[in-house]
Amino acid sequence: MVRSNTRLIILAGIFCLAGINLHAIERPSDKYMTQKSVEMQVEDTSQFIGKVKAPEIPAYADWLNTGKTYQMSDFRGKVVILDFWTYCCINCMHVLPDLKKLEQKYPELVVIGVHSAKFTNEKDTRNIRDAIVKYGIEHPVINDYKFELWKSYGVSSWPTLVIIDPAGKVIGQASGEGNYEVLEKYISGISRTFEAKNQINKERMKFPQEKSERRQMTFRYPGKIEADSIKNRLFVTETGRNRIIVLNPAGKVEEVIGSGKGGHKDGSFEQAEFFHPQGLVYQASSDKLYVADTENHLIREIDLKNRTVRTILGTGHQAQKRDEAGKGTQVAINSPWDLAIQGDQLRIAMAGPHQIWTMGLRTFEAAPYIGSGREDLQDGGYEDSNLAQTSGLSTDGDILYFADSETSSIRKAAKGKVETIIGHGLFEFGDKDGNYDQVLLQHPLGVCFHAGILYVADTYNHKIKLISTEKQGTSRNLIGNGKAGFANGLASEAQLNEPSDVVYLRGKFYITDTNNGEIRVYDPQSGKLE
Secondary structure: OOOOOOEEEOOHHHHOOOOOOOOOOOOOOEEEEEOOOEEOOOOOOOHOOOEEEEEOOOOOOOOOOOOOOOOOHOOOOOEEEEEOOOOHHHHHHHHHHHHHHHHHHHHOOEEEEEOOOOOHHOOOOOHHHHHHHOOOOOOEEEEEOOOOHHHHHOOOOOOOEEEEEOOEEEEEEEEEOHHHHHHHEEEEEEEEHHHHOOOOOOOOOOOOOOOOOOOOOOOOEEEEEEEOOOOOOEEEEEEOOEEEEEOOOOOOOOEOOOEEEEEOEEEEEEOEEEEEOOEEEOOOOOOOOEEEEHHHOOOEEEEEEOOOEEEEEEEOOOOOOOOOOHHHHHHOOOOOOOOOEEEOEEEEEOOOOEEEEEEEEEOEEEEEEEEOOOOOOEEEEEOOOOOOOOEEEEEOOOOOOEEEEHHHHHHEEEEEEEEEOOOOOOOOOOOEOOOOOOOOOOOHHHHHHEOEEEEEEEHHEEEEEEEEOOOOOOEEEEOOOOOOOEEOOOOOOOHHHEEEEEEEEEEEEEEEEHHHOOOEEEOOOOOOEE
C-alpha cells in the first residue's frame, strides 16, 4: 500500500530512538513511498543541530563500495544521509540521481545506503553487489539483512532518508522520493551551522568501487529480449552498456544501436544514446523497434531500415503525476519498463506509477490505460484495479498478460477487466509450484505468451516457470534448480542468475540471464539449456 498524501513535519529528535521509547517493527512495512511525504521546516539554526545520538551500525552488516568497515564515529565532521532502500524498489531507484547531485555539490556529505531487503533473494550480499554495479551506485552501502538498523530508526517504508549532523546526532527523516529541495536546504543549513563552530570537514571522502564477482560477462546486465521471426533475429537491451544489440540465433552480433554513453541523444545508430533501457517490442510491418528507455523516462523508436533513433514519447524528466495524458514529447512519463503492441496501440508497463499506459502508434497520444496508481494487488475494472511495479508484458493479440513484480504475480487484462492468474499480495512470495492457492513466485520480471502457455522469468527464484493462462492458474518449473549460478545441461538441473526475460523464436526459447551477462538458449526437443 502506498502512502502518498500523508504530510508530516519532522523536527530535530521528534522520532524515538534507542533508549527513548524505541519503536521497533517485526518486519518491513508493505509501503513503498512514491511521493515525498515529509517536510522538514527550517526556522532557525537549532533545527540544524540534532538531539539524539545516531544508533551504531550493526557489526554483522557487510560493507560494500568501501574496502573496509566503518563506525558512525568515523564520520564525525560530516553530514551523513542514511538511505534505507531495497534494490527491487523503483522508487528507491528514483532517489539515486538526487543523492548523486547532492554528493557532487557538497563534499562534506557522506551518503550511506542501508540495504534492508524486501525479498529473500535480496538479502544476499553478492546480489546487492550486482545491483550496486548495475545501477552505478558510488557511495558506501551496508547489508542490514537482520533489519536492526531499520528498527532502530523506526523506518516503515522504502525509501526513507535519515539526516545525521557532524556531531553524530539525528536531525530527522524524510520518506519517499522528490525530496531534493528539502534535503539540500538541510545539508546547506547544517554545513553553515557547524562551520561556524569549526566542526565540519569539507574534504571529500573517497571510497573504492565494487566490481561484480560473477563470471566474465558477454553482455553487461542484459535486460529484455525481443524476437523477429521473419528475419530470424533477436534484439537485446544491454542495460549495463546503455545500448541495444541485434543478434542472430547463434549469438553473433549483427548490429549495435547506441554509442554506449548514457544519455538521450537521437540520431544515427552510432550517435544515439540511451540510459539503462529495458523493454522492447518489434513491429514487422514497419521494420521498427520500440524501446522503453527506462532511466531517461522516454520511449524511443528505432528505424532499422534507415538506422536511426528518435524519441516519440516523454520529456526526458520523470513525471510527478500519474494521470496526466498528453502527446509525444510534450508529456512526461515515469520509468517505462516493458512494451507490447495490440493493434495500433503501444502498451507500456509504467513501473514508476504502477500503471500500464497506452500510446497510439500513429497519433502518439498517450494516457493511463490500466491501474489506479495505488500499489497493491486488486482486480477489477481497468481504472479501479491496483498494480504493483508492472515489469513484463506479452499478448496473444486480444489479452494482455503482465508480470507485477512487487506482488510476485502474473495477471491478465481483457474487455475492461483485470484478473490475477498467479499471486497473493505484496508480501506473499516464495518458490512453490502447483495450483493457484499453493503457487508462489518471487519478483518475476518477464512473461512470454506462446502456444497457449505463459513462460515466466521468475527472476529472484532464478527459474523459468510455465504458467497456465486461465484465472487461478497452475505453475510448474521448466528451467533452473533455484540456485543462483551458471550451469548448462538438463533444464531442471541448469542454473540461471536473476533472469529478466524470455522470448520464443523458431522452436527455441531465448533468455536474458541478467547477472550472468548471457543470452541462454533452451531447446524443448532436447530439454537442455545452453
